[in-house]
Amino acid sequence: MRRTVFLLLTLLGLPAFADEGMWTLNAFPSATVGERYGFAPDAAWLDHVRLSSVRLAAGCSASFVSPEGLVVTNHHCAAGCVERLSSAERDYMATGFQALEATDEQRCPGMEVNVLEAITDVTERVQAATKGREGQAFTDARRTIFAELERGCATSDDLRCDVVTLYHGGQYHLYRYHRYQDVRLVFAPEFAAAFYGGDPDNFMFPRYDFDVSFLRVYQDGQPLKPEHWLRWSSKGAAAGELTFTSGHPGRTSRQNTVAQLLLQRDVGLPERLFWSLEAFGWLEQFAARGPEEARVSGSTRFYLANGIKAQRGMRNALIDAAFFQGLVAREDALRAKVDADPTLKARFGDAWESVARAVERSRLHRTRYLALEGGWGLSSRLYDLARLLVRAAAELPRRNADRLDEYSDARLPGLKLDLMNPAPISAALETERLTFSLTKLQQLLGPDDPLVKSVLGSEGPRATATRVVNGTRLADVAARRAVFDGGQAAVEASDDPMIRLVRTIDPAARAIRKRFEDEVLAQLDRGTERIAAASFAAYGTSTYPDATFTLRLSFGRVEGWQDGDRRVEPFTTLEGAFLRHTGAEPFALPASWLKARDRLDLATPFDLCTSNDIVGGNSGSPVINQQAELVGVIFDGNLPSLGGEYGFNPVNNRAVAVDARAIVEVLDKVYGARRLLKELGR
């Protein structure tokens, strides 16, 4: 991969020092970093960083920053805890939270953190166990050896062990974590400061967010004393300075073939955006009817807006001719290497063509698949609940292995939680969501489709949605429980109009799902595995594996970028936040900040961007200097960084972090957080 990248950069006339890669900590390219920056992390440095790094099991990154188990992460990574600790009287999302004394620290319900203690290569054990097996037999054998290895490793409840599949099967490593389940909230700012700028600023830079929170890990009722933790940098990082990020990138698809990328660029992303933007306009206007409509649709609109921004960023990356050409060159280089070696050619030579065939089949079937299996944005909570009931009744009596994935024994607890969630469901919002979904169903499948005709009859989308939402009893948890407990007989006997609607659609939905999974997705998975295997055969661990929500280290530097005719500098200042304050959401700083303005050193660097290679899951990752000091906390990437799903564009892919200096200045002058600052050594 490194070679490919150089080739690509040479082709594009880019600087040959792209600091690409999400490297595992046991295969970090220290020598390369040393050559480029004059600093080569040694084993002790890497171990120290690894043991100072923390994974939030729910999907974020973090780090220890004191010998008393203090952890820094993003506000948005702790928001679930902040919300759960809030009540009608105390809304910590609005007011922020600060434990003035140790005894004020409050336990976050359900939060778990993991610290990676050891990595063992178990590739040979797995390969021996799966040797000569194909298809289902291979999958079963692999599952068995994984379980065996994990059981042998996790010798106490404090340990968590996972076999991690790297390079899509090129390597298998056993990761042993210490798990901690007593995690307490120490500090969180107001949401208005953490997400200042809201959706307009989301994925943007320059940026002015105080997206940080502090937690503390406890063990046996006492603060944990970790052996390793990151010191807080007093001087921060300078422009151009080497930086590392240590965190848990969630997923990348950097083995995508050009055929897949073209489908994404021209069809997948734009069609998804068409759908999402129409739904967003629809819901925004619904929200404009009044405060109640705004409230009940708030989270749906937030997730839609966030998705729209993300998809736009991904699309923008793919329509960037130089970036796309780089991805083409990456594929060409690997294919040339494969073609030049008869053994590799025999094993992998036709992998790209088989992916291209699956992509062509995808073009034929994807619209119906997405329309019926609900991949497209807005749907209806009540419809989803009804489908869950109808399908659970059919699936649960089957053998675990024969069920649809989401009804497997492993996922049953989550599914029941969802079903029994007593959160109120707004009939007004449901009617709009279902009307929109049915309108789109008619548009996507066409008015002549027999299923569309049987669903809509002569009523049309709005009348159908209104009738079904008004008639269903599934907003009531007890009614859902009764159907769930009653199984297939209860479903068949039900005259609930939402259940009847699902039963009308379900046979067609299952049919297209099966067809799409068999003819498209399975083919794509197999193709991706073979291409990853070819890549591993060609380049080995001289490249990095796709992201797997396991610990990775990236290197880069503090660096802005050129956006058209605009130069983006890598730092903002606290002053900038006040200059953008209008008082109207989302540009309304909280009162605590406005009051502190005169006390603050407004020249303090606030947010910064770096060329570190990160993706979703890296939220909360520490930005570290050569001395392994914390100089920032990652909370986002810029819009071009969303192309990181497909490849790293050194020209403009930037990680976005809160500067360590701003955290100290604001904790001091805005929040008077003396106890916290003292613990940080400031």
Add this chain to the structure above:
Amino acid sequence: MRRTVFLLLTLLGLPAFADEGMWTLNAFPSATVGERYGFAPDAAWLDHVRLSSVRLAAGCSASFVSPEGLVVTNHHCAAGCVERLSSAERDYMATGFQALEATDEQRCPGMEVNVLEAITDVTERVQAATKGREGQAFTDARRTIFAELERGCATSDDLRCDVVTLYHGGQYHLYRYHRYQDVRLVFAPEFAAAFYGGDPDNFMFPRYDFDVSFLRVYQDGQPLKPEHWLRWSSKGAAAGELTFTSGHPGRTSRQNTVAQLLLQRDVGLPERLFWSLEAFGWLEQFAARGPEEARVSGSTRFYLANGIKAQRGMRNALIDAAFFQGLVAREDALRAKVDADPTLKARFGDAWESVARAVERSRLHRTRYLALEGGWGLSSRLYDLARLLVRAAAELPRRNADRLDEYSDARLPGLKLDLMNPAPISAALETERLTFSLTKLQQLLGPDDPLVKSVLGSEGPRATATRVVNGTRLADVAARRAVFDGGQAAVEASDDPMIRLVRTIDPAARAIRKRFEDEVLAQLDRGTERIAAASFAAYGTSTYPDATFTLRLSFGRVEGWQDGDRRVEPFTTLEGAFLRHTGAEPFALPASWLKARDRLDLATPFDLCTSNDIVGGNSGSPVINQQAELVGVIFDGNLPSLGGEYGFNPVNNRAVAVDARAIVEVLDKVYGARRLLKELGR
């Protein structure tokens, strides 16, 4: 071009008989048609067709179909007349219209039709008059000679003469039309039959629309007796049969370079669609509030939906890899021809590069240009009126040549009509439109843009829009007239909040417009002209000129196409319309049809599609067989035909028409239109 097309087809492995082209009637490739179909139209045939063809000056096509001046066209081409003849008591859009007696035929206010009597080549006269001139001097000299030629030709009020610029200046032809201004409505069906299937079926096939109407041209109070008219075919056309269409395609951009096409494919069309779809979702939800909201937003939603469908079709064409490769091959072939000839190379060799540079500048400035000069879909009627007043006050005191185009003397009457249009303006709709526009302004320019800050202050989009719409007096025609008559002084003295909003935005809007016009659009125009000149130098009239809303003849045949794994047959039947009837809009046939069902021969071909090369402006064009009989009436193209803007894709570009046999069957059995049928000889 013909050669290029063959090259392209060879490259793509397509059949080499693509019947591409919108040919002028004095340079029709009869020999080619003869070779392919065994029928070569001679001069008499072409003259007969030309003189049977009718242009509706407002933007449609039509033809004479009886010796008594009877004209057939689309319902949607006569809808303006049908609406104007309607009243609160008699809604002819809903009920249809039929003149049972000659005296029942009602004159269409403002309608004009043109018949092309003569074409004269005046290229040498124009070239002599403009020789050696450049820039403004060239434009002025050309305008002068055009006016002189047109004056010399239009010797009576009955004549209309236009110099037509063909091949972007390769040829100039003087078109002399007979103009008729007494046109009367004879027959129109119900809108529900004409636009059956509504937006879901728009640009689609199979199709079941009765989109026809009949008009009659009068002269001196008596029906015109045209010498030439098309006989009505009794047997219609068969699959595979040669067909011609004679009509007035409005505009094509088939000289677009690959750089322009890429910008359209990846940026222009998708970004426009993102905007339009969000606006559409927003307005559809507004319409769902109640019947009044639905009514006041009806036409805005209709035009948005129509535009969305059209833009999707254009985008789909450009993401079709084979089609796009064809357009690349077309450019490559022309560039190779230019490069091979030193004279051509010196004159035109760098034209493509200069277009590419303009396209790059466009990427930098287009967002601001589109956001401020309102190219993007939804805006506000009151805002537009206020801008008209503010700009008219500044522009009208200037010399005609120094004004913005839309304030030239020639366009002043239309502008005043618009300003004084007394149609009521819904404040509720205006508030939503302006809120949306201001939200987008903030999003497109960014919240830190100084203009955005000065427009929105601390209010935000909705509060600003509400205040401005509630405060403005411009919904009142008298208030508008007062400002218009008062000129600059009245504008400056005005405290009307909409006028003040426009005055805040206008300097920035004018600045970006000037920059975009100078640095992008002027460069693109010059480049397009040079490429067209290169094409004309290379191929001459062996190819056809871009569409200019002047009479063109295309040849093709009755033919379906392959859409993914679906074969689309070229004919539908009347039975199909009844099979899709659900009773819910837009699949609700009118009562007249339901009542007549048992009388109708349901096997009668209803709509058909052909491979004729048409675009917007061809609506109402006759489809003609070798005997110059009318076998159908064009009313639409399929979705892929929208790519016809850029090039003709023989694989799936299809024209859509009402079959002549269905017209007779339905006039007879549904409408009992004996008088009309008799006149058609049936």
